[in-house]
Amino acid sequence: MVSGDLKLRIKNLKRYEVSSRDNILKEVLKNQPVDRALPVIDIPVTTTPLEWIEALKVRLDLLHVTVHEVTDYAAIKTILQQEAIPQERTVTTIAELGDVSVYIENVKEDAHSLEDVDLAIIPAHFGVAENGAMWVTESLIQYRVLPFITQQLAIVVNKKDIVYNMHQAYERIAGTQYDFGVFIAGPSKTADIEQSLVLGAHGPKGLTIFLLD
Amino acid sequence: MHSTITNHADAAINFNLDEPRVDWHDKTLWFIREKRDLASHAIPEWEQLREYASQIKNNVLSNLSQYLQDFEEKAKANGVIVHWAADAAEHNQIVHSILKKHQIDRMVKSKSMLTEECGLNEYLEHNGVEVIDTDLGERIVQLAQEPPSHIVLPCIHWKKEEIGELFHKHLGTKKGASDPKYLTAAAREHLRETFLTRRAALTGVNFAIAETGEFVVSTNEGNADMGAHLADVHIACMGIEKIIPKQAHLGVFLRLLARSATGQPITTYSSHFKKPQPHQEVHIVLVDNGRSVHLGKEDFRNSLKCIRCAACMNTCPVYRRSGGHSYHNAVAGPIGSILTPNFDMRANKDLPFASTLCGSCSNVCPVKIDIHDQLYKWRQVLMKEGLGPTTKNASMKMMGWVLSKPALYDISGKAARMVLKYTPFVVSNKLNPWYKQREMPAPPKESFKEWYKKNRG
Structure with missing residues (x-):
C-alpha cells in the first residue's frame, strides 16, 4: 500500500510539473509584448594587438596578478624551480611542465583528492586585455574544480592569444565545444567585510600569469 | 539588529536613530557608486552598451515564450534536468524533492536572490535540511539570522567589529579581533570543510542562454564553483526573465554587470555551465512566481529587464540613508520598490513612496529601466486604489x-x-x-x- 501511495504521489507531482510548464508558457505568450528586434552589435576596436598586451599587463597589475613574460617553457620551469617549496604539492595539466610538477593527463580520481594542492599550473585558450580575464575550459584542466580548490594558481597563455574586449572574446568562443568554461580574472577575492579587499576568499590566494611569446 | 517593521518610513526612522552609523552607511555605498563611475567612464562605448543591453532585454521580453522553450530543449540535450515552478511553494517543493531523492540533508548554497524571494532556506530547514550560505557576506547575515540588506553586498550594514564578535561566537575566532584578513581566513577554513563534505550545491543564475542551453554564474569568491564542482547534485534556480538569446550577448552583459555593480571590469569568475560532469546531476528550476503576470503590465514590464547589479541602490539617497532592511523584501532599493508591488501591491504599498524621484537610479541602470518613472506610475496606481499614505490624502485635498x-x-x-x-x-x-x-x-x-x-x- 505504501509503495502504491508513493507512486500516486510521484505521478501527481509529475502532473503538477507538466501543467506548471504549460501554464507558465501560456501565460507568458499571452502577456509578452509585440516583437522588438535584436540590435546588431558593432563595437569597433581601433587599437593594435601590441597595445592590447600592454593594456593587459596594466589590468593584471590592478588585479594583484604576478606577470612573467617568457620566451619558452624552459623559462617557466626556471621561474617555478626558483620559487618552488619542496614539500608543496604542485600539479599541472601542461605536458611540457611534467618534469617540474605532477602532470594530470586525465581524470582518474575523485575531485576531492585535490584538496591539498598548493599550486596548479594550467593553460588558457586566450586572455582579454580590457578585464584581465583568461578563458579556460574543462578540457584544459581535466578537473573542473582544479583552478578553484588550489591554494595558488598559475596560468600560461600565448601572447598571440590576447584579444581586446569581451565581444572579440565571444567571437573566438563561438562554435567551440566545451562542457564547462570559465573566465578567470585574478585571484579569488572578497570585500564583504567593510569593503576591505581580501585575496583568497574560497579559491586561490594568488594568481601568476605567464605570457608566452 | 534586524527589525520586522514592514513600513519603509517607520523602519527608516529606526535606522536613523544612530546618525554617525547612517553617515558611515551612506559614505560606504557612495564610495561604490564612485567606483562604478570610474569604471563606466573608462569605456567610451558605455552608453552604446547600455542601449544594446536594453534592446536585447526588450527582445527577450517580447519573445520570452519561445526563448524559454529553446533554452529547455538545448539544456535537456546537454543532459540537464529542467523543472518549472509556478510559484515559490512549488519551487521549494522541487528543490526538496531532488534532495530527498538523493537522501541529502545538508546543502551548500551560493548567492541567489530568487531563493531569498521564495524563502527556500526556511522551508528546507523546516523540513530537516541544513543549508549553508557560502558567499562570505551571506554567511555573515545567515549566522546573525538576518536577511541580506543588499543584493550584491549582503552585509554592507555590518561593521567589522560586529562581524568579529559574531565570528568569535560561531567560528571561535579570537575575542576582539576585527581584521578583515583574519576574519576572512577564518571563514575560508570553516567553509572549505563544508564544501568538501556536502553532496548537493545550489547556485543562482546570472544569465541563461537560449541558443546553447548553458547558464552563467558570476562570483568574486569562487564559492559557486567550489560548491557545484564538488557536489553530486547541482541545482540552479532562476527566474524566467534571466534568459538571453545568444551567447554573443554575454559580451554586452558581462561588460556592464560588474562595472555597474562594484566598479570591477568583470567579476573574478564568470562560469559557463553547459553539461553535467560524469556521475553528476544538474537541475535547472525555472521559476515564474508572478513574473508572467508582471510581463502583461505595459507600464511596469520593463523592470523585468533587471540584471541585479544594484547600481540603483548604491546611488539612491533614500536607500543609502534608510538601509536595505527598510524595504522588507529580498530586493531592496529603487528596483525592489518597482518590482515588489507587482507581486503584492498591498504589502508593498509603502515602497514607491520611498523615493525622492531624483532619477539617479534610471541614469545608472545598465539596461535602461525607467525606474523613477515607474515609481511615479506606481504612486498613481496606489492612490487610485486607495492605498496611498493617508496623511497625504487629507493635505492634498486641502491644498x-x-x-x-x-x-x-x-x-x-x-x-x-x-x-x-x-x-x-x-x-x-x-x-x-x-x-x-x-x-x-x-x-x-x-x-x-x-x-x-x-x-x-
Missing part, C-alpha cells in the same frame, strides 16, 4: 481646495508667513515630519504676487 480659490490662497500664504515669523514652534515641532532633521526656512516678507505688484506692476 486642492485652497489652490482653486485665489483669494483664499493669498490669505493662506500671508497666514503661513505670519506663523513662521511670530510663532515658529507651530511648525517647528515633532508633529511636522518636514521638521525632522531640518530647520524650517526663514519666511519671506511678502508673497511673489505682492512683490511683483510693487516692483513691476
